[in-house]
Amino acid sequence: MKFKKSFRTAWEGLMLNKARSFLTTLGVIIGVASVIVMLAVSAGTEASIAEQINALGANLVIVSPSRGVPGASRTLLIDDAYAIAEQVVGITGISAEQAPAPLNVRAGGTTLESIAIIGTTADFPEVRDYAVAEGRYFTVDEDEREAKVAVLGAGIAKDLFGEESAIGQTITVGSTKLTVIGVMEAKGIVSDVDYDGRVYLPINLVFQKFMTSTPMGADRVRTIYVKAESQDQIDSVIAQITFLLAERHDVDPAQPDFTVQTQQDIIATQEATTAAFRDLLAWVAGISLIVGGIGIMNIMLVSVTERTREIGLRQALGARPADVLMQFLLEAVILSLAGGLVGVLVGVGGSYLFGAWGTMRTEIVPLSIPLAFGAAAVVGIFFGYYPATRAAKLDPIEALRRE
Amino acid sequence: MNQPLIEVRELAKIYGEGDAAVYALASVDASIERGEFVAVMGPSGSGKSTLMNILGCLDRPTTGAYMLDGSDVSGMSKNELAAVRNRKIGFIFQSFNLLPRLSALANVSLPVMYNDDDVSEEEQRERAIAALNSVGLGDRLHHRPNQLSGGQQQRVAIARALINNPPLILADEPTGNLDSRSSEEIMGLLHELHAKGTTIVMVTHEPDIATHAGRIVCVRDGKVVSDGRDGHSPCLDRKVLDGGKQ
Numbered sequence: 001m002k003f004k005k006s007f008r009t010a011w012e013g014l015m016l017n018k019a020r021s022f023l024t025t026l027g028v029i030i031g032v033a034s035v036i037v038m039l040a041v042s043a044g045t046e047a048s049i050a051e052q053i054n055a056l057g058a059n060l061v062i063v064s065p066s067r068g069v070p071g072a073s074r075t076l077l078i079d080d081a082y083a084i085a086e087q088v089v090g091i092t093g094i095s096a097e098q099a100p101a102p103l104n105v106r107a108g109g110t111t112l113e114s115i116a117i118i119g120t121t122a123d124f125p126e127v128r129d130y131a132v133a134e135g136r137y138f139t140v141d142e143d144e145r146e147a148k149v150a151v152l153g154a155g156i157a158k159d160l161f162g163e164e165s166a167i168g169q170t171i172t173v174g175s176t177k178l179t180v181i182g183v184m185e186a187k188g189i190v191s192d193v194d195y196d197g198r199v200y201l202p203i204n205l206v207f208q209k210f211m212t213s214t215p216m217g218a219d220r221v222r223t224i225y226v227k228a229e230s231q232d233q234i235d236s237v238i239a240q241i242t243f244l245l246a247e248r249h250d251v252d253p254a255q256p257d258f259t260v261q262t263q264q265d266i267i268a269t270q271e272a273t274t275a276a277f278r279d280l281l282a283w284v285a286g287i288s289l290i291v292g293g294i295g296i297m298n299i300m301l302v303s304v305t306e307r308t309r310e311i312g313l314r315q316a317l318g319a320r321p322a323d324v325l326m327q328f329l330l331e332a333v334i335l336s337l338a339g340g341l342v343g344v345l346v347g348v349g350g351s352y353l354f355g356a357w358g359t360m361r362t363e364i365v366p367l368s369i370p371l372a373f374g375a376a377a378v379v380g381i382f383f384g385y386y387p388a389t390r391a392a393k394l395d396p397i398e399a400l401r402r403e
Numbered sequence: 404m405n406q407p408l409i410e411v412r413e414l415a416k417i418y419g420e421g422d423a424a425v426y427a428l429a430s431v432d433a434s435i436e437r438g439e440f441v442a443v444m445g446p447s448g449s450g451k452s453t454l455m456n457i458l459g460c461l462d463r464p465t466t467g468a469y470m471l472d473g474s475d476v477s478g479m480s481k482n483e484l485a486a487v488r489n490r491k492i493g494f495i496f497q498s499f500n501l502l503p504r505l506s507a508l509a510n511v512s513l514p515v516m517y518n519d520d521d522v523s524e525e526e527q528r529e530r531a532i533a534a535l536n537s538v539g540l541g542d543r544l545h546h547r548p549n550q551l552s553g554g555q556q557q558r559v560a561i562a563r564a565l566i567n568n569p570p571l572i573l574a575d576e577p578t579g580n581l582d583s584r585s586s587e588e589i590m591g592l593l594h595e596l597h598a599k600g601t602t603i604v605m606v607t608h609e610p611d612i613a614t615h616a617g618r619i620v621c622v623r624d625g626k627v628v629s630d631g632r633d634g635h636s637p638c639l640d641r642k643v644l645d646g647g648k649q
């Protein structure tokens with residue numbers, strides 16, 4: 001029998017019971033839609049992680065102390081940062097950063113409790129692509145002489161001074177009085193860090209005033225951000241930093257007590273975490289697709305039983321086992337492909353709505369559409385095959401005798 | 404070609420085994436020439452349907468040989484049997500066996516769909532319309548079975564049986580579910596087919612219907628007890644027919 005005719009026969013079979021056919025496809029619709037939505041959600045998550053890490057600043061090389069390296073007696077020091085700034089070529093600036101325990105910040109009658117304090121070097125705004133909105137950042141000179149100045153995150157400025165200008169005001173951090181010289185632009189929360197809710201101080205002032213009680217000494221830094229002149233310089237900058245610090249720390253450059261990473265490295269690490277999450281989602285979606293397939297198989301078995309007499313008649317009229325097989329297999333495949341098609345629409349629409357109205361960022365993965373649709377077709381063939389062979393194997397006489 | 408259209412030798416069909424074995428057919432020998440109109444009669448349970456199913460290649464005999472149109476059907480595969488049913492045999496059933504959701508036209512077209520010939524949709528449609536016209540239902544093309552009377556449904560079934568121009572029509576109690584007027588119409592159509600050269604084998608309970616045939620085969624307990632072309636048969640006697648019933 002020709003395919004077109006088989007197709008029509010199968011279609012007529014499905015139209016016999018429209019409501020049931022639709023309900024049967026629901027499983028596949030949900031399966032396909034969830035594959036697309038889940039992949040869109042994890043792609044969205046990855047994209048926003050990458051975006052956040054890129055928001056640290058462009059062309060950054062990030063140096064941090066390795067934790068738990070055996071024999072790592074020394075940690076990253078402010079002098080390491082100065083050495084990098086002086087000796088590494090191909091960089092435009094560095095920003096060494098250190099954070100003491102959070103402190104109360106007071107101005108006039110307002111007290112903000114447990115505020116994050118960040119000590120940085122003077123190049124911080126330039127290196128981290130984070131501009132000063134009002135006033136100015138402190139200078140190298142101010143840092144070196146531990147000037148009692150502060151730059152406020154946008155949120156802190158607002159909380160302390162409202163609409164009033166913060167510049168020139170005095171604030172008390174812990175028990176130290178500082179003069180506000182600048183307010184940073186609003187940046188919001190990036191990678192779980194609330195940039196607007198922090199107070200930025202000269203790093204040497206932080207060492208002097210807020211870290212003297214730390215047993216490890218008040219010249220350690222937690223991160224040195226190094227801005228390369230361009231993307232092309234990054235490999236060279238990493239190599240230079242690695243050899244420079246290895247020499248300074250007297251360690252083997254192959255087994256350093258510090259790590260030198262790029263944003264791409266960090267993104268890759270983060271993606272490894274989200275990949276596990278994505279795999280889990282993909283399994284869940286895949287299983288729902290299989291459940292949808294089992295639903296099709298179930299209904300096809302019922303259909304074969306109900307239509308046994310019809311099958312017997314068709315056999316009497318000359319239908320070969322292959323014709324009967326094709327008729328029922330096509331019914332299953334049409335169901336799953338129709339489910340796949342609607343599932344793609346629901347999945348794409350759902351991903352879009354999630355992104356537009358939900359808290360989750362979604363990015364539709366183009367490949368997920370043929371993937372999910374193809375999976376639906378495979379499910380239809382796989383789960384339609386058994387009922388179809390049952391139909392094809394029926395004995396014409398017994399089938400005709402069935403009521 | 405002077406070989407018979409149907410030739411069966413020592414045909415037996417046994418259901419069950421051992422003590423429970425039922426001989427639905429016990430060694431039937433028969434041959435039917437081309438162009439014959441044969442009525443098969445016999446009491447209920449005598450094996451008429453079993454014989455028809457085997458002749459129709461729907462069932463296989465337990466033992467015995469069956470030659471249809473010169474070829475040995477006994478050794479054929481399922482696919483070959485399906486092709487034989489499609490091309491050589493038209494079935495008419497007591498219960499019509501139309502597909503309820505299809506129109507008369509679509510029901511009649513079914514055998515063409517399973518034809519290996521590459522028949523175009525227009526030709527398939529034309530042939531189905533012609534077949535329905537020939538049974539007087541040219542104005543009922545798009546009616547569904549439940550919109551037709553019993554007699555009309557059986558006429559659709561006859562149109563379906565003849566659409567592939569098979570040499571053989573097998574009718575198992577074609578008038579069994581019909582009133583006498585519809586029965587006469589159906590018999591009239593079978594006569595027309597016969598007049599055009601089609602071989603017809605028909606099972607019936609009714610002596611009136613059987614007398615339409617040129618030959619009456621009488622079956623009892625799976626055996627042919629009489630086979631005659633003279634218009635006489637023990638099966639035409641009501642008592643013989645009813646004798647088989649418990």
Ligand SMILES: Nc1ncnc2c1ncn2[C@@H]1O[C@H](COP(=O)(O)OP(=O)(O)O)[C@@H](O)[C@H]1O
Binds near residue numbers: 418426427445448454
């Ligand atoms: N599938 C079957 N299984 C067991 N016995 C059967 C089966 N089909 C028919 N028979 C038996 O074979 C005998 C002949 O049946 P059948 O050919 O239907 O008779 P008829 O059509 O003459 O009334 C009956 O005794 C019937 O019970």
Ligand SMILES: [Mg+2]
Binds near residue numbers: 451452453
């Ligand atoms: Mg019978």
